[in-house]
Amino acid sequence: MEIFEMEPRLFISSFACVVCLCCFAARAQEARLEKVKDIVVYSDDRFYSAFPSVVLRADGELLLAFRRAPERRYLGESGSNHTDPNSYLVLVRSKDNGETWTPEPELIFAHPFGGSQDPCMTQLRDGTIVCSSYGWALLRGGVAEKVPDTLRHGDFVFMGGYLMRSTDGGNSWQGPILPPPVPDSVTQTVFREPCPAYNRGPMCEGRDGTLYWAVASQSRLQPRLTEVHLMASTDGGLSWEYRTVVARDDTASFNETALYETPNGDLVAFMRTADFNDHTAIARSTDGGKSFEPWMDAGFQGHPHCATALSDGRVLLVCGYRHEPFGIRARVLDPECRDIGQSEELVLCDDGGNGDIGYPWVTPLADGNYLVVYYFNKENGTRHIAGTILSVKQ
Template sequence: MVYHSLVKCAPSAILLLAVTGMPACAGSIRIIDASFTFPQADQIRVVVTATSKDVPVGSYYTELQLLENEEIPQGFVVRNQRHVVPEKQEITVTGDRDNGPFDEDPREGTYARTFSVKGWKPGLYALRVSAHNRPATGPYVLDTRSFPFRITPERKLVEFDPKELEIPAKTVTIYKQQDVYACFPSLAQREGEDTLSTGFGTRTRRSHIDPTGGSKRMVSRDGGLTWAESTETFPLSQYRTKDGRLVRASARGWLYVNAEEKDRLVKEQRIVMDVRPGTVAYLSPDYYAQVSEDGGKTWKMEVIPGPEYVAGLMPFRDESSYVRTTEGVRLVAIYGHRKGVKEREVFILRSADDGKSWQFIPLLPEGPQGVDLNETALVETARGTVLAMARSETDGFLWQSTSTDGGLTWSRPERTELWGHPAHLLRLPDGRILCTYGYRKFPMGIRACVSSDHGRTWPAEKRYVLRADGSGSGGDLGYPITVRLSDGALFTIYYFNGNDNITHIAGTRWSLPE
């Protein structure tokens, strides 16, 4: 029997059966039909049909993600530290080829496989199916679909709608256009008003490196409910100095040069990536400071060389990474590599003189110590400490560190129980800390959590699901930013990807549950 309707069931332990991959660099594979059946009481069969425009569908990668139940079910094993995959796969790294020995459907472009769930514990699962171009080389291309289901305490298999996990909220689409990769929105709020401004990329390729395609700017005058294109901008409040100037600092990030420079850059131990024919990008080891004396219309920039041991530095958006403390200290979190070190780490740019000079401070003077930390959000707590929340590629969780001396020194980062990335931190009027973050495993979407003890703990009962309907190209979504509106409501902006695989800018207006 094919299940097309969604059946509500009582909550229970959560697991995930997923076929997934990494974010794509170009999009020319589309899943045009997908369904699953329960052929027997302890079996699930998935059928996916995909087409491609420029590259062949090479294989289907299956991954089992565990959400609440950490027990690895029968028939699956852990590979690459945190990936739970079928014990039997045609190709260990890329999965099952179309029409390979595990494909039960002989049609070209259609993949089918039956999985046994015999002995699995009752709980919530989701079958997320990806068709991708591996094992072929070149840009990574994929498309995905998710099919959640539940094993009830009575061992009955039923479908489940992940949107049941969402809290009541109003979701709006801000910008969505076919063949446009809209990504990485900013968010500024005019002081004392509910007027919001955002700028975001409108790229022609699904790429985090190639910015070809430009950008757009839009403004909302009703707290995020409606948006219109505009050239209007207003600076972040943390930029302002006592004398009316605006100051900011950050890493220079990717610089684009002729591909002939690649060998030289590699010899200098720079981080280099191919962008497009004839062009490569490398991470600059330098950072910069900017000053504006006309409200942000024009900026004067000074490039500051980074320490010799740095291979390259990357910025994070100022809405998350830039904080001005009550003592007037300015802190900006950036990240990058040391030469010869695999893992990335967090660095802090610190100014105690309103941006006239900046210190370069490694979060951990001794280096990353085997844990990769990168995009980091900062917030000053009600007791005057500064909390840093960092994204980790080591295990997917958020890691946090605290400074009690205005950013000069930091505690050793500790792993939180929040899985997802990257984070945005907002201190609420009552002193609680709100953390919003992207969630790139089932149910993919946007999540939030509240800490009532200055970020020391993040209780499970204070975690909320804003969006649970993400899908499409490998979970390429997130980067939320949240502001508080005049009526106490919250508005969170982010970029999102659904079943239509059109990456777009969206927002959610919501309130914390009582």
């Protein structure tokens, strides 16, 4: 087992030094994050499995969704990549805190026009699961080059975002639901229509029941420049309205974003960047998502992110690390997420085969531990879904 020591925080009271010392001792006792073990959730050398998300059901069952596509090397091709016409959204389940998982994935959705990416599940307080995704359509014979004013990845043309919903624990899914485009987005879809909002990352259900979603939008295609904006839903993801810009810049791009609501009601956005030395950026709203303060450089590399509250109120933030040594990293923040610049970096694993890894998602477990899931490879081998179980010692 690996034991990580985290810096305690001491809140000094001028009128009660004894209480202060007791609080320090209690905090110091809590400040031990222990790595229990690494696990493999799903691995099949015929498939390229990536981009997981995971939720804990009220009965203790875990649902883990991921994107599964054919492993093109298995079929004799030179390699696989992140766009494939046969990439589908699937899920597996665990009823024993991640020790074992159902061996055959269940289908969430197969898009009729192309491959889907990054099934991002958010579970609402009423048990509804909202799963966001986006897709790429393959156009052969040079047709992709003729599609104007949109995003392209080789012969793949962007289809924009969509959402699926389940009200029965992932046994059935309704959708796809097409969210509205971000105002002033310059991107059209393969269908030559305004691009529905999209992004990778966890949504956040606010204390008033509003569902917040940080979405990406292209403000410029050549050279590409991406912003992050806030969408909101008051009916559990069935319909959406635009709220405000989260982060924009003249040179740095912002995209994959995790949202987290603090005890004081602040919305904190942890954002992946481009053209910014791979640094994490953060932005904060103190008025319920009506506006965001200017974005800030968090001062460290890593992407994308996911955050969850620990049992003592602090926040566990996880991210992928696509630099040598390749792996998964984490930080523990104060409950309001204001000490991110001073937080200690924790290495959960550092034995990845290359930069094609990461995209972690974190959830509490029914037994009080925490599970961080991600996609991984060793020595450029099979892309598979893996995880790390963590324990916070009191």
